[in-house]
Amino acid sequence: MxxxxxxxxxxxxxxxxxxxxxxxxxxxxxxxxxxxxxxxxxxxxxxxxxxxxxxxxxxxxxxxxxxxxxxxxxxxxxxxxxxxxxxxxxxxxxxxxxxxxxxxxxxxxxxxxxxxxxxxxxxxxxxxxxxxxxxxxxxxxxxxxxxxxxxxxxxxxxxxxxxxxxxxxxxxxxxxxxxxxxxxxxxxxxxxxxxxxxxxxxxADLFSSNNDLCKICETLTDPSVRLHEIEIAIFVPFRPMLSQRCDVVQFNKVFSGNVKMYVETKFDGERFQLHMENGQFKYFSKNGYDYTSTYGSDFTNGIFTPLLKNSFKKDVWKIILDGEMMGWNKSTKKFGSKAMNFDVKHTKTSHVHQPCLCVFDILLLNDDVLTNRPLKDRLLLLDTVLNPVQGTIMISHRKEITSKSAVLDALNASMDREEEGIVFKDVMSLYKPNNRYAGWWKMKLEYFENVMSDLDVIVMGGYYGEGRHRNQIAGFLVAVKDSSTDNEHYISFARIASGLSNEELQTIENNLGPHWKKLNEGDPEEHGLEWGKEKPDLWIPPNKSCVLQVRASELMRSSDFKTEWTLRFPRIQKIRLDKHYNDCLTLTELLELINSAKYVKKLTKRHLELDDLKLTEKERKHSRRDVHIEQQPVEQKSSLLDEYEFCVLTGSEAWKKDDIEIEIRENGGTVVRNEGTNTLCILVGDDHPRIETCKQYDAPYDLVKVEWLRSILDAQEFKMYTPKDMLHISKKTKEQFSINYDKYGNTYTEEDTLSSIQDIIPQVEKMNDFVYLTPSEVVVLEQELKFSNPINVFKNVVAYFYRFGRNFKLDVADVQSPTLEEMEFRFLGGTISNIINYRVTLIINESDDVKRREILEYLTEIGNTQAKIVNKEFINKTLQEIKTAL
CATH class of the missing domain: 1.10.3260.10 (DNA ligase, ATP-dependent, N-terminal domain)
Structure with missing residues (x-):
């Protein structure tokens, strides 16, 4: 070693x-x-x-x-x-x-x-x-x-x-x-x-750029000596610096004081880094994949590198650039977008679009790593190292701004040019790989209320989620209504899987869950549903469905959906249970909204104004959508449940969900559809898939049997639920229970009774949490407890049971079924030997005379003077005496 x-x-x-x-x-x-x-x-x-x-x-x-x-x-x-x-x-x-x-x-x-x-x-x-x-x-x-x-x-x-x-x-x-x-x-x-x-x-910062623990320990040996430059190496991919999403709250925080920012276009392409040393090139995507074979390792091969001849100044022999690989339309001399159904990573020379690298940062120049220099210094260097070529390699245009209004002007101008949005950057920001909170922000109009055209669409299908949502519908196929037919007809429009909280997903499950159908159940066309290539995991009849209010950055052409259009970056804004299912966007309204032969249509409806940025953070946090439950008035009978809020997941055959909710309200309690921070617990009667999901993902709320509520309502005395009342225990409640209960649900604060012990035995068996003690451990435990088990009368006794034909001198395993006396002897704590040896202290003979002389002679021969010979009635008599004593 x-x-x-x-x-x-x-x-x-x-x-x-x-x-x-x-x-x-x-x-x-x-x-x-x-x-x-x-x-x-x-x-x-x-x-x-x-x-x-x-x-x-x-x-x-x-x-x-x-x-x-x-x-x-x-x-x-x-x-x-x-x-x-x-x-x-x-x-x-x-x-x-x-x-x-x-x-x-x-x-x-x-x-x-x-x-x-x-x-x-x-x-x-x-x-x-x-x-x-x-x-x-x-x-x-x-x-x-x-x-x-x-x-x-x-x-x-x-x-x-x-x-x-x-x-x-x-x-x-x-x-x-x-x-x-x-x-x-x-x-x-x-x-x-x-x-x-x-x-x-x-x-952590260094690891994010190189994923090497050994290098971390070699490079960072003294905590007081900071790493001033993240090590960037030529031809080694790194995870690029990222931009933080900027909404109303973030915008007001950023511009709360005097700041200087560079504003640039937010490009709608693929993030790429270019590495070059002495005419040799490598290209890496945002996730570190190598696309050098596509773009070219030198000026003689690939679809892009040959276009870069004479693009670098003569004194540049090593460089790393960060930028966005865009598609440049060679005919219109304009950039395309990813919504136009082309992939800039796989273009060919025959395509109408060619790759164009829009550079917005430089990280290494010759032998100097630049990541620790302010952005303004890096960009001054960038301007001196390139000979930009339109449509091939271009430096991102930037403008220095110092006010909110200047940012809004830039964002609105970006909208007018039908671009994705803007990025603004602190002029003093350092380059921190894989960091989203280091001084860069991205801003799009869809981050703000009332400046986008939100659309009301109907749910026609559902998709199972992944990870913690894998047993739950977490994505939706939505449709618009085709009013050109006499009958109700709905055609597929988009697939959406973002925007809803866990509580809102549960709201949809509560309303639509009983009505989902598998694709082989029923005929969707009989209900007026029609989809294209994109098919859901489950479908739902329109009259059992609901309307969703959605927002997206733009509309784009797609052959996957029956409308031949779909949404780009869609996000659900609200669940509109207040709307009738057929009060949704129509195909006619959709086509009027597009009103263009272009491949992409922006969904902006007006410019952003300063008044749109006056929402406070408190108002922002309060803007989550809660679905109101229509509740009929009830006569309050008691104040037993005053100040307690409940969510009822399911009822039972004997106690329906609606009746449970009414009794809660009659006794002063509050009922909510979706559990929140003030909810005491979720009440469960019949089984529900959510129970297993809560257990699997350690959900942060308690699931309690409705029998607990029944017991306190019948007694008209409020007692908090205990472990035996639970179907799932939240982490917070576990901590509280740990003070008063052990892991089997047995209380520390009350005397044990025969009934309480019987209650916890099934829990011990369910956990299979038995500790098997060795004989020496049993002895120590009994000494510590000053306890002797009255049943273990044969605890230290080793017995030999003689039967006809048995050879007591040979240690041969007994293949016969144990006799009643042998089982009783073991029950009373004894140990059975298959041979008579020096350890045997008791010999049970079938009768007093059979083999007795021969056994005594053998005991003398082996020097065993402690063994006693008795008949089998001795065991039965001992057992009866113990029964009588107990």
């Missing part, structure tokens, strides 16, 4: 203790735990450096264990939860169908309240590995390197051998953290950027 580095002198067990402390610490205290460890590590490194000047003091060996999910030097281990469980079963020689093996292989579905697989494994491993190891952090890294190397060499036996050796040298608690490192998720409750910034204030 390596010794010439500080990681060899720090125990892995010390790091595991830090992990444990971080997990148990409150959110605000986690940082200090890790910071203290980093300081201790660096202090140890300084001492080692003083005695061994050539030793390595890098924090990288530790950081790659703290952030295994982003570590790239070590290859994959080929171990996921299930395969790791199988390896552990093999290492421990566990019976494959045994309880412990099942706990490992079914850790997710067993119902146990484990944090993760590693936590489940720990409760098995702790019986077999007890002593802390002496392995260092360097040792652990070498083991993990060999496991990954063997996996990469397709040597699973070698990988298993290294894993076995690693586990032989570590304790159960260390193995828990090793498993999390191998599975690349430590569950520390701290994000990646947060951990990096605790190591060095600039670490």
């Amino acid at each position: 390596a010794t010439n580095n500080v990681a060899s002198s720090v125990k892995f067990n010390d790091l595991c203790k830090v992990f444990e402390t971080i997990c148990k610490a409150k959110k605000r205290d986690k940082d200090s735990v890790l910071v203290d460890f980093i300081k201790t590590y660096k202090t140890q490194a300084e001492h080692l450096k003083a005695t061994s000047p050539n030793c390595s003091t890098s924090f990288y060996p530790v950081l790659r264990l703290i952030l295994p999910q982003v570590e790239r030097e070590r290859g994959p281990y080929g171990l996921k939860e299930f395969t790791l469980a199988k390896r552990l079963i093999k290492i421990l020689c566990l019976p494959p169908e045994g309880t412990e093996a099942t706990r490992l292989t079914n850790s997710r579905t067993s119902g146990a309240q484990n944090k993760d697989f590693a936590d489940a494994a720990y409760w098995v491993l702790r019986k077999y590995f007890l002593v802390d190891s002496k392995l260092s952090i360097s040792d652990v890294n070498e083991y993990l390197d060999r496991i990954a190397e063997n996996h990469g060499n397709n040597d699973p036996r070698g990988a298993d051998d290294q894993l076995y050796k690693l586990f032989q040298e570590t304790s159960a608690e260390e193995q828990k953290w090793l498993i999390r490192i191998i599975l690349k998720d430590l569950h520390l409750g701290m994000g990646q950027d947060r951990i990096l910034r605790l190591y060095h204030p600039d670490a």
Whole structure:
């Protein structure tokens, strides 16, 4: 094992203790735990450096264990939860169908309240590995390197051998953290950027540009020395600086004082970076994909680089430019947009559009990295290094402004030119890769109210979402009404999947959920629905649907929808449950709105004015759309539920949802359709898919059985719900419950009764959260509790049960079914042996005389003087005595 580095002198067990402390610490205290460890590590490194000047003091060996999910030097281990469980079963020689093996292989579905697989494994491993190891952090890294190397060499036996050796040298608690490192998720409750910034204030920024933990530790060694220039390297892609969306609130914040800004056109193309050194080129997209083969690596190949001859000044031999790759119409001498159905990344020389790079920043010039210079200085340099060529490489036009009105003038002028919007930038801003909050803002008219033509469309279909919305309808196919036919007819217009909060999605689900139909259920055409190439996952009859108010930047031609037009960047603004389903946009109105033969039609209806920017932040926050519930007046019978707000998800056969809501209001409570910050809980009667969704994604609200409400209404005494009343518990309520209840729902503050214990047993069984104690652990527990189990009368007794034909001298497994007496003996705490040996203290004979002499002779022969011989009635008699005593 390596010794010439500080990681060899720090125990892995010390790091595991830090992990444990971080997990148990409150959110605000986690940082200090890790910071203290980093300081201790660096202090140890300084001492080692003083005695061994050539030793390595890098924090990288530790950081790659703290952030295994982003570590790239070590290859994959080929171990996921299930395969790791199988390896552990093999290492421990566990019976494959045994309880412990099942706990490992079914850790997710067993119902146990484990944090993760590693936590489940720990409760098995702790019986077999007890002593802390002496392995260092360097040792652990070498083991993990060999496991990954063997996996990469397709040597699973070698990988298993290294894993076995690693586990032989570590304790159960260390193995828990090793498993999390191998599975690349430590569950520390701290994000990646947060951990990096605790190591060095600039670490997260540097990582965003190079994704290299080792380089971070080599470059950033002293937190007091800041990284003044993000390292930009030629022919290495980086994630570009981004613009922050600027709406009313943000606009007023930015222009609250004296500022100087550059205003530029917001280009509607593809973000690209150009790298050039000595006539060799590379092109990278926003996400780091290499398009050099398309655009050309030098002046002799590609669709773009040959056009750049003589575009650079003679003294420029190395350069990195940031800009937007646009499509330049060679006939009209104008830029196109992405809405015109062409892809600037795949144009050909025969196309009407050719690539044109609109440059708006320079990051490297010859050997100078420029990212730490103010924008105004960078742009002065940019003006001196290029020979712009119209339609090929152009410098973005910029104008310096200092007032709100100047920004509005620029935005309105952009609208008149039918452009996407504007970008304005702080003239002193530094270039920070992958940062959206460093002094650049983007502004479009659709970010503001009453300056765009919002459209009312009807929902005709739905799409299942992804991620946390995968079991929920989260996208919609919307339609316009075709009034040219006598019957109601709706044709597809656009697909929309943004703009609604979780609460608003639930509002739509509450209203449309019962009426969704699969594509093979019924005939949409019979209901007047017609779509084009784009088809939904589910459809809905118009008279069961609702109207959505949507906003988009523009209309564009599309062959995917029946209207042959669709919306670009659509966003749902409101759910219009107040509108009749057929009171939506008509095809005639849509065509009048377009009134043009162009491919793209902007949806702006007027210029933005200063008065549009007077909304306060408070008004902005208050502008979310809530759907009003029409409620009939009720006679209030009590004030039991005064000041409590409820959301009723479902009722039951015995208690309908409407009746529940009426009784809540009769007793002084408030009913809302969508839960909010003031909602006490969501009440659930019958099963609902949302219950599983809430559990899966740890929703921030409580789901409570309606039986709880029934009980307090019947008693007319308000008592807060308890764990046994819950279908899902929010994080906040869990914290409150943890003060008064254990994880099985058993209270700390009240005496246990037989009834309360019986109530929690099903919960223990459901969690499969049994702890199997060894005999020695049972003895210790009984001593601590000063308790002796009156049933375990044979606790320390080893018995041999003689049957006809049995050879008491040979240790042969008994294949016969156990007798009643044997089962009773085990029930009373005894241990049964298959042979008479020195450990046997009781021999149960079938009768007093059978084999008695032969057994006594054998006992004398083996020196066993403690064993007593009794008949089988002795067991039954003992059991009856215990029953009588209890």
